[in-house]
Amino acid sequence: MTYSEMMADGVRLLSDAGFPEARTDVRALLFHVCGMDFMSFLRDGELQVSDEQEEEFRTMLRRRMNYEPVQYIIGEQDFCGLHFWVQPGVLIPRPETELLAEEVFRQSKGKRVLDMCTGSGCIAITVAKFGAPAFIAASDYSAEALTVAKKNAELLDAEVTFFQGDLFETVEGTYDIIVSNPPYIRSSAVDELMPDVRDYEPRMALDGRSDGVLFYRRICSEAKAYLVPGGRLLFEIGHDQGETVPEILETEGYSSIEVKKDYAGLDRMVFAVWPGVNKEI
Numbered sequence: 001m002t003y004s005e006m007m008a009d010g011v012r013l014l015s016d017a018g019f020p021e022a023r024t025d026v027r028a029l030l031f032h033v034c035g036m037d038f039m040s041f042l043r044d045g046e047l048q049v050s051d052e053q054e055e056e057f058r059t060m061l062r063r064r065m066n067y068e069p070v071q072y073i074i075g076e077q078d079f080c081g082l083h084f085w086v087q088p089g090v091l092i093p094r095p096e097t098e099l100l101a102e103e104v105f106r107q108s109k110g111k112r113v114l115d116m117c118t119g120s121g122c123i124a125i126t127v128a129k130f131g132a133p134a135f136i137a138a139s140d141y142s143a144e145a146l147t148v149a150k151k152n153a154e155l156l157d158a159e160v161t162f163f164q165g166d167l168f169e170t171v172e173g174t175y176d177i178i179v180s181n182p183p184y185i186r187s188s189a190v191d192e193l194m195p196d197v198r199d200y201e202p203r204m205a206l207d208g209r210s211d212g213v214l215f216y217r218r219i220c221s222e223a224k225a226y227l228v229p230g231g232r233l234l235f236e237i238g239h240d241q242g243e244t245v246p247e248i249l250e251t252e253g254y255s256s257i258e259v260k261k262d263y264a265g266l267d268r269m270v271f272a273v274w275p276g277v278n279k280e281i
């Protein structure tokens with residue numbers, strides 16, 4: 001069997017099983033197994049696949065047909081041009097979160113930055129690589145997620161300080177920027193998600209409790225002790241939270257509140273400024 005034949009066979013199987021991104025999924029699996037990219041596939045597509053490569057590809061294809069995310073199968077996800085290691089137990093970085101990372105690294109030069117609910121570390125590490133912050137830290141409740149984040153920082157040669165705890169529980173210092181992509185899906189909606197997400201990604205990274213905004217309430221309240229006066233708080237939000245989260249920020253005393261949309265025209269980010277005086281930490 002040639003590479004082209006194996007590609008066509010995999011696309012047919014996933015398409016027949018109802019996977020909408022069959023070609024994209026199969027390409028990622030095949031290229032990973034065979035150590036190829038698009039140009040080498042075009043050049044070598046009619047060459048024969050080894051028995052070992054075909055067996056590994058078939059095994060990965062069966063995993064995908066059971067709805068396991070491609071990113072967990074191959075162990076990586078691209079984010080802002082960087083290759084992040086991912087595994088079960090950590091949320092897979094999403095393309096829409098790149099917009100939040102880009103916003104932070106544009107503002108981060110010479111600043112102290114904290115990434116709350118860091119997961120794989122994608123935001124903190126991207127900012128460390130591209131944004132020239134004076135200092136960057138990241139925090140998460142999950143020890144499993146922090147293991148992945150620390151490994152990514154090592155693999156990508158990014159200098160990030162990590163804290164493990166319940167939001168700000170173990171965080172030290174004050175910051176010019178606090179950024180967060182917290183869990184924001186309503187508990188009742190988690191079980192309605194696609195099986196790729198519902199059955200494989202960590203629920204604690206998805207579930208924003210009954211109304212989806214518990215973590216926004218907590219972060220908005222607790223962040224005031226860790227933001228310098230004039231410091232900025234930046235969130236990713238769900239597409240239906242463009243009114244609720246700004247209301248929480250306003251109630252907590254933040255100013256200059258701004259909602260920004262993603263490329264699909266959906267509310268996706270909220271920015272605000274903390275104008276007050278910090279409490280003692």
